[in-house]
Amino acid sequence: MAAGGRTREEIIVEKAMESCIFKSIMSGIAGGLFGSLMGLVFGGYSNAVDTAVETNGTAKQKLLAAGKVAKNTCLRQAKTFALWGAVYSGTECTIEKYRAKHDLWNSLVAGCITGGVLTSQPKIAMGAKARATQMGVGCGGVAMFSLALDYFLEHRES
Structure with a gap:
């Protein structure tokens, strides 16, 4: 034991x-x-x-x-x-x-990275600027979604 x-x-x-x-x-x-x-x-x-x-x-x-x-x-x-x-x-x-630490920053950063990965789409041919813009929008969108979800499900009472 x-x-x-x-x-x-x-x-x-x-x-x-x-x-x-x-x-x-x-x-x-x-x-x-x-x-x-x-x-x-x-x-x-x-x-x-x-x-x-x-x-x-x-x-x-x-x-x-x-x-x-x-x-x-x-x-x-x-x-x-x-x-x-x-x-x-x-x-x-x-x-x-x-x-x-278990706080909202974890969700924000993880959401940003996830959004960037999901929107990178390496099979689609596009310029570097367009890809960076697309990944930035994905990063921001998923980060805000993750932040809101985590806030309302876990951190709202604290």
Whole structure:
């Protein structure tokens, strides 16, 4: 038995679950699942689904085309939310451990970094100035969203 009546294995598991890497991975998985659900729900409202349904063909062909669009929407949303969750959670945890404080600054900085990463889009060709502007807007937007969310959910009473 180790300190506090816990076994050595329990302490190891507890420390692993408190690590920033574990939190980042779990947030990425949860974000991916949430994004899949969002893609499934909102994928049906896509113009591409309307186009697939309005095409000439059998009902089976139309259903397959709409299913393909819904699948692509689910995957895209899952990747976006997984990246959001993993980057934000990992960044906020790292900042909080480094600063040894749990306050609104952690959310602000983590949101800024997450917004910059999400809007960087390396596959899209654009100039450096346009990319920097896009990342700046993403940084500011997600930082303010994170700050407001953290304030209203955790820090409003204090």
